[in-house]
Amino acid sequence: MKFVVNSVEETLNLGKNIGKLCNPGDIICVVGDLGAGKTHLTKGIAMGLDVKDHITSPTFTIVNEYDSGRLKLYHFDVYRVNDPDEIYEIGFDEYIFSNGVSIIEWANYIESLIPEEHLRITLQKNVDLGENIRTIELLPKGKRYDYVKEIKI
Known part of the structure; x- marks a missing residue:
């Protein structure tokens, strides 16, 4: 399933809609180039989980934990692993x-450690169409992620 987003706000909104549908134990693998919007998408997912904390990228700590939402959120950034x-x-x-819910930014760096069942989200910049244009592809791996069919921007 692919979405074209035109702004940071649309990226956040897509993430929020994903977060609203997340279930306990979900593993979300987020991949894309630097500046593609991985952390903005993660912030949106956190909003959908009703996380009240300020979401920051755990670039140097590898994982940040948030437990103020309807589900605990583990936000990984494995870029420096x-x-x-x-x-x-x-x-x-x-x-x-x-x-x-585990969100793993740069999951492609630890592909061999990712369980077979997960939701893979790929963000791609489309700078030829505009500075903030992104294509976001959701690829569910396993029946538990069938909920992606319900997601809209």
């Missing part, structure tokens, strides 16, 4: 196999 063992040291399995 040099070795898959590094992610295990922080208890990666305990996070992703919990009842929280």
Whole structure:
């Protein structure tokens, strides 16, 4: 399923609509180039989960935890992970196999560690169409993510 968004607000809104449908234990893998909107999408998902905290990218800490929403949110940024063992040291399995929602930015860097069942979201800049134009593709892997068929901007 593909969406074309024209602004940061539309990216946030798409994320919010995803977050409203998330279930305990969901794993969302977000990939895209620098500046593609991964963190804005994550902020939107957090809004849909009713997270009250300010969402920031955990670039240097690898994971931020938020428990002020209807589900606990684990926000990973694995851009700086040099070795898959590094992610295990922080208890990666305990996070992703919990009842929280795990969002993993740069998930393509740790592809071998991602469970088969997950929602993959790819963001792509379309600068030839305009500065803020993005294509966002949702690829559900597993029946639990069939809810993406209901998502709209």
